[in-house]
Amino acid sequence: MxxxxxxxxxxxxxxxxxxxxxxxxxxxxxxxxxxxxxxxxxxxxxxxxxxxxxxxxxxxxxxxxxxDTEIPSTENEKAMINEKNAIAKKALDLINDGETIGISTGSSGYALAKKLVSKKNLTIITNDVKTACFLEQNTDFMIFIVGGIIRNKFHYIMNNANIPENISINKFFFSCNGFSVENGATISDMMLADNERIFLNLSQKRILLCDNSKMGITHFAQILPIDKINTIVTDKKISKKYLEQLKMFKSQVIISD
CATH class of the missing domain: 1.10.10.10 (Winged helix-like DNA-binding domain superfamily/Winged helix DNA-binding domain)
Structure with a gap:
C-alpha cells in the first residue's frame, strides 16, 4: 500500500x-x-x-x-497497520505449536491470524468470520467458530448462548477500542464485551493486543480490568509516561520492535 x-x-x-x-x-x-x-x-x-x-x-x-460510535472493520483494519503488524509479530512468539488459541474479533486479531501460518497443530477458537475464513484457507488447523448472527459491517458473530463452557483455551488474544489503567480494556458494544468475557474466563492466559492510539481512552463497556490481564502487547510509540503507569501493575508488558 x-x-x-x-x-x-x-x-x-x-x-x-x-x-x-x-x-x-x-x-x-x-x-x-x-x-x-x-x-x-x-x-x-x-x-x-x-x-x-x-x-x-x-x-x-x-x-x-x-x-453508532464504533468504527467499521473496513476502516479500522487499515489504520495503524504498521503498529498492528509489529504487535502481531511479537505476539506470535507467545504461541507454541499444539496449543488451543482464542482470537477475538478485530483488526489486531486478524493481523495475528495472518502470521499463524508458520505454526503447527493449533486449535483456533474465534468469533470473527474473516479470521476463521483466512485460517481455513491457509492452514490445516482445527477451527472452532461460534454460531450466531453476523453483525453487519463488523464481520463478527453475536450469540453468547452458543459459546460452550466446557472448553479450555491456553491463550486468548483480544483487542479493544480503548485502554486505561483505571478502566482496563473497553469497547463500545456491551454484547460483544459480554461475549469476550466468556472466552476470557475459559482461558489460562489473557493477552491484550493494543496499539498506542488506544491508550488513555475509555469506551462504554469494560471487557476486563487491568489486573485480570496477564500480558499487554503494544507498540514502541507508547508514551513513556503511560508505560511507567502500566509497569505499576502485575501485567507483563511487551513492546514490539
Whole structure:
C-alpha cells in the first residue's frame, strides 16, 4: 500500500473518532488538524459518505443516523497497520505449536491470524468470520467458530448462548477500542464485551493486543480490568509516561520492535 494511501486511511479513522466525540466535523477543522487542503478534506469525506458511514453537510459532515460510535472493520483494519503488524509479530512468539488459541474479533486479531501460518497443530477458537475464513484457507488447523448472527459491517458473530463452557483455551488474544489503567480494556458494544468475557474466563492466559492510539481512552463497556490481564502487547510509540503507569501493575508488558 502506498504511503499516501495509509495516511488517508489514518485520517479517515481520526475523522470518525472526532465524529464519535463531537458528533460533527468541519472541513476547516480537518485542514488544520491534518495539514491538508480543503479539496483533500472534502475527498476524504466523500469517500466516507460513499461507504454509508457519514452524511456530508455544508462545510463538513455528521455521522449517519444509523451509525453508532464504533468504527467499521473496513476502516479500522487499515489504520495503524504498521503498529498492528509489529504487535502481531511479537505476539506470535507467545504461541507454541499444539496449543488451543482464542482470537477475538478485530483488526489486531486478524493481523495475528495472518502470521499463524508458520505454526503447527493449533486449535483456533474465534468469533470473527474473516479470521476463521483466512485460517481455513491457509492452514490445516482445527477451527472452532461460534454460531450466531453476523453483525453487519463488523464481520463478527453475536450469540453468547452458543459459546460452550466446557472448553479450555491456553491463550486468548483480544483487542479493544480503548485502554486505561483505571478502566482496563473497553469497547463500545456491551454484547460483544459480554461475549469476550466468556472466552476470557475459559482461558489460562489473557493477552491484550493494543496499539498506542488506544491508550488513555475509555469506551462504554469494560471487557476486563487491568489486573485480570496477564500480558499487554503494544507498540514502541507508547508514551513513556503511560508505560511507567502500566509497569505499576502485575501485567507483563511487551513492546514490539
Amino acid at each position: 502506498a504511503r499516501n494511501s495509509i495516511f488517508q486511511e489514518e485520517r479517515k479513522l481520526e475523522v470518525l473518532k472526532v465524529l464519535r466525540d463531537k458528533k460533527r466535523i468541519d472541513v476547516l477543522e480537518m485542514c488544520q488538524k491534518f495539514d491538508i487542503s480543503p479539496s483533500t478534506a472534502r475527498n476524504d469525506l466523500k469517500e466516507l459518505e460513499n461507504e454509508d458511514i457519514i452524511k456530508r453537510t455544508h462545510g463538513g459532515a455528521i455521522l449517519k443516523d444509523h451509525m
